[in-house]
Amino acid sequence: MTTLTLIFALPLLAAVLLAFIPRNFAVVMRLVALVTTFITMLLAVKMFWNFDCAAADNDGYKFVATIPWLGSHALGIVCRLGVDGLNVGLVLMGAIVAFAAACCSAEIKSREKEFYILLLVMTGGILGAFASLDLFFFYFFHELALVPTFIMIGVWGRGEKRNFAAFQITLYLSIGALLTLVGLIDLYLQVPAEIRTFDIPSLTRFFVEHPMALASQSFIFPLLLFGFGVLVSLWPFHSWAPLGYGSAPTATAMLHAGVLKKFGLYGLLRVVIPFMPQSAQHWMPILAWLSLGNILYVGWVAMKQKNLNLLIGNSSVAHMGMIFLGIATLNLVGVTGAVVIMIAHGFLAALTFGLSGYIHSQTGTLEMSELGGLAKKMRFVGVAFVMAAMAGCGLPGFLNFVGEATVFFGAWARPGLRLVTVLAVWGALIVGAVYMLRAVRATLHGPLPEKWGRLPDAVLWRKLPYAVLLASLFLFGFAPKLLTDKIKPVTQQIVDMANAQEIATQAATVPSPVTGVSTNGTKPAPGGVKESGK
């Protein structure tokens, strides 16, 4: 068993273990969940730490492991796990958020057994989806993590609109997953029958050598783009997210908004764009404009929310726009920035939902008109929330700023995206600040209503998850190279694959490449071998 296998298998095994514990041992359930996620987190940190000096296979993946009894050789399905610079950060982020989510689950007071089982299944599923090198398991593990979300919202959710929220989120995400499934199967069928495989590195190699027919590309690409897009709450398919998160139990919102939602983005980068470069070139300007829907439109919606969780939910959707914009640049700087925001937003979304969950557990409401002045009573929570709000509006020092600034630089390098960038900067710097500061003003600042005069601040162990998340944001925000140096070689490769055709045609017509920063003349490495240190 390698570290990576353990990271993904431990939570699932623990879920199985919990099934055998009688339900009146609620404390044991919680303890098992905490210990498991904590060990998972430590393992992920260890893997991240050792990443640079670990041995890579021919495709550049490290910590590769195969689980031989899982899968079907006849269909070319093999459960193979591995990480490269693209997903190592995501696995780390996922594991940290999972631990924080387990810590924040103290609010659950009924059916703890089922809750913790689902929580662990969700954790294992997400980490498995990110670590999987097999297209089938990549999808399967995502579904494994997705279904618990619906149940958790339906059973442990809050608010009157809980049923509608559960219904809406199920509907949207199932449609998204369905579109994705059709697209992925179609992708699988593009390979000649005798060498058909679900192995992502083999598929990558195959599609670099045998570019997919344009007709298939133009059919599969939109399917996957919008299928994954719905999963990531791409505008205008976003309305499930705020209400869903607003009604979900804290831990579910943290895990879904923070980690599970990144699955669609990861899929776009890992599979969709490298496999179908021509369609990518065609669709990316459209995606850039759609991203404005997230950044500006949803930002405006967030400004008008009266419920703190709905505001946070909308802000989380708005942040997705920055990632889409980064991906749409199709150049090294922009795509790397997008990956950085994926990780940053994971920590941030978990932090904000965790904190609002704490406020809810103490006051029983998140209507902002009822709150106010809470910073007087909840010193730690107040400070952490202000920090989270600042990180949310892109304050330097937090990782989010690094990502956003990098995306701006990447997008500006595409002359066609200048107008989009101007509007995106407005959305990020001003609209983002307006709703974040509004949240702070309405909940933490101002006079303290009398009824909240006796609220307790978080006790030491309840501070732990927030401290861990904040520390992660600070650490990478201060030293972004820890992340970017790992991400860079992989995004370079993705960008090269996406622009291969462009470079070829340009080399034939004009000598000077003008596509922007990525085109420093590198051809996609034959056989997908990664070269770092370009």
Add this chain to the structure above:
Amino acid sequence: MKLEALPWILLFLPLCAAGIITLFTLRSQKLSAGLSIGAIVSGFVLAIALIKSGGWEAREFSLNWLSIGNLNVDFGLRLDALSLMMLLIVTGVGSVIHIYSYGYMHEDEGFSRFFACLSLFTFSMLGIVLANNFLQLFIFWELVGVSSYLLIGFWFDKASAADASKKAFLTNRIGDFGFMLGILTVFAVVGSLNFAVIQEQFKANPALMGGSATLAGLLIFCGAMGKSAQFPLHVWLPDAMEGPTPVSALIHAATMVAAGVYMLCRVVFLFTPEALTVISWIGGFTALLAALIAVQQNDIKRILAYSTLSQLGYMVMAVGLGGAGAAMFHLTTHAFFKALLFLGAGSVIHAMHHEQDIWKMGALRKKMPVTFWTFLVGTLALCGVPPFSGFYSKDAILAQAWHAHNYPLFVIAVSVAVLTAFYMFRLFFVVWVGDVRSAEAGHAHESPGVMIWPLRALVVLALFGGVLGINEIFAAQFSAAEHAEASEHGLTLLQRIAEPFTNAPVAAGIGIIATLIGFLTARGLYATAKSDPLTSKLGWMSRAMANRFYFDEIYEATVIRIHDLAGTISNWIDSWIIEGLCIGVVRGGTDLTGRALRLVQTGNLQTYAFLFVLGVAVVLWLTLGK
């Protein structure tokens, strides 16, 4: 220890202090204050050591912070005359204000939090001063913005303070929006963010930016407009006075608001003549506008705030007129005397139990003699009375306008000088002379030593700051940057004292006359006034001035409304069309289909048999019939 480590220590000491206070010493007031004050005083000592060891030579230390493709961002420290001088101002004036705060904030329950925020601010400000590239400058630019947010909203349970902090942050963000776009534009052409590299590229090829040069310059100027509160982004600064008075002195008078001017001077090579013209007029207009508003304010801190706005306008105008050296000179002396004035005002407010209305004060001269004398020195320096420091620096700006033959701006500058003397002596007569107007004023007493000694220290600087040769240091920086001519030989003290009259005697003479006019008018109107006689004399004009020319209302009706409307529309579409209609149709459709299908399931055998036969018939027709 290596010398290279010094600037890094200098920069990171306050951050360490802020971190340690937040994490460990919130409960111990003495320890928190000690850490914070210790950090900035050591910073001052280190700054002096740096100048002693390396002189004013330009030098850089940097580490790579981020490198993706062609985007290379260093974390670097640039030391030259400009930044070293600014270091002295920030740490020097900062130290004095930190010590003063120990007395001023003594009874506040957020004492430790206050010092943590103050140290965070110091760190950010030092970062701006030392930054050697645009992105790093932007990073610290945002960080001073947030420390200012935290300190304006220090008493966050007061609604007005919480609103003011939000307003300050958002207005600054609008400026930063332009600043970011400016940085992107410059980077897209030059391909580097480092100031020295950009400057060299510009020197090699002045037409480097082509048509976008003016635009890029103005976008970058937007950043300065936000931070230095220039028209039309000036509205946040007066509200920022909701913060504790030491904060107003340090951040909203001496250092942070000057960061915009500092930034302009740092990248002055970027601006085209057209951009400089716009900059000078915006500066001049702000100076006049703010001075006019100051005439009809009644809150002691707000009068000083508008005065700060007006003086910042002066500095920006000077940059626009090509006098970066003069701008930095005025920035320096302004930091001295305006910090002095604010701390003096703080001493008054402290004695008056947080009463800030000048018409409730009066005759404080005898009750608070030290504060009185120091405040008088600050007033004289601000009004530009020779030989106080403000005279020299203000004269440098007037002379710059005169030499540039920009007479319209010269006239504006002179009228601002008249107004400055007028509103400052209005304040002076009402607060310190005249009759006792309230019970608090009758019971006022002098502040404790920890607050008085900082005033005395600043008095020395406000008195002599003009003749220390600060302007020559700046002049060397900017002339070296532009003409690479030999550094100027030092002037003797006497020459320095007489310099304004030898350099541009007309400008100096007119400046003194302007001050005199302002003083005499103020004395005539306010020496014995019980209430403000101007209010009735000026009529609607007075109301407009007191209401700050309705800028807040105009913004409320335009910018804020538009965003609000966009929000309302988006929210409506979201909840009714996207959520309501789409989901409604899917839900309703599924529901309807279900109901329809249920009708078919009647349980009647004959119906089933009939439908079965019908089905068979249809299938047969389809397969065989065609």
